[in-house]
Amino acid sequence: MDDLNPLAGTAHLLEEVDKKLMVLLRDGRTLIGYLRSVDQFANLVLHKTIERIHVGTEYGDIERGIFIIRGENVVLLGEIDRDKEKNLPLKEVSVEDILDSQRREQEQRYEKHRLISKALKERGLNVNTELTHEEY
Structure with missing residues (x-):
């Protein structure tokens, strides 16, 4: 470990400037765009960004333009x-079709979770049934 610079990891992102990157965010979204800037906190600026939504073997892209992403x-x-x-x-x-597919997929996940929670509750187990958007 010759490099003791604590920013070395983030500094390596400078080599990716002007390249087309895919970024997966904590909330599950997938963004694709050209890296234009990065700072010491790994905050990113993407240009010509699209948000790609996958459902099964289909995908749709939503144009987002310039996108600033907090490194965290x-x-x-x-x-x-x-x-x-x-x-x-x-x-x-199309965007409309993929958003519709995404909504149906989320409804199916929610219904499955609801049924599992109901079955567990009938067996005397108390389950947190509150779901956030990211969980279903």
Whole structure:
């Protein structure tokens, strides 16, 4: 461990400036855009950003433009391989269709959680049934 600089990890992000990156956020959203700026807290500025929503083998992209991300909200960050991006085994659908699919998927998760909670409650187990948006 030759490098004792505490900012070394964040400084390596400078090598990613102007590259197309995918960023997974703590709330589960996936953003894709060009990294334009990064600071010592790993706060990011993405340009030409899209929010990509996946449901099963389908995806839809919502244009977001310039997007500022607090470093503490980044779970995963990686460069997009442009050659592989062209050959995705996924089907692109309209924003309306993917949002509708996402809503149905969330409703199914919520209903499954509700049924499990009800079954556990009938067996005498007290379960927290409050769900946040991120949990279902």
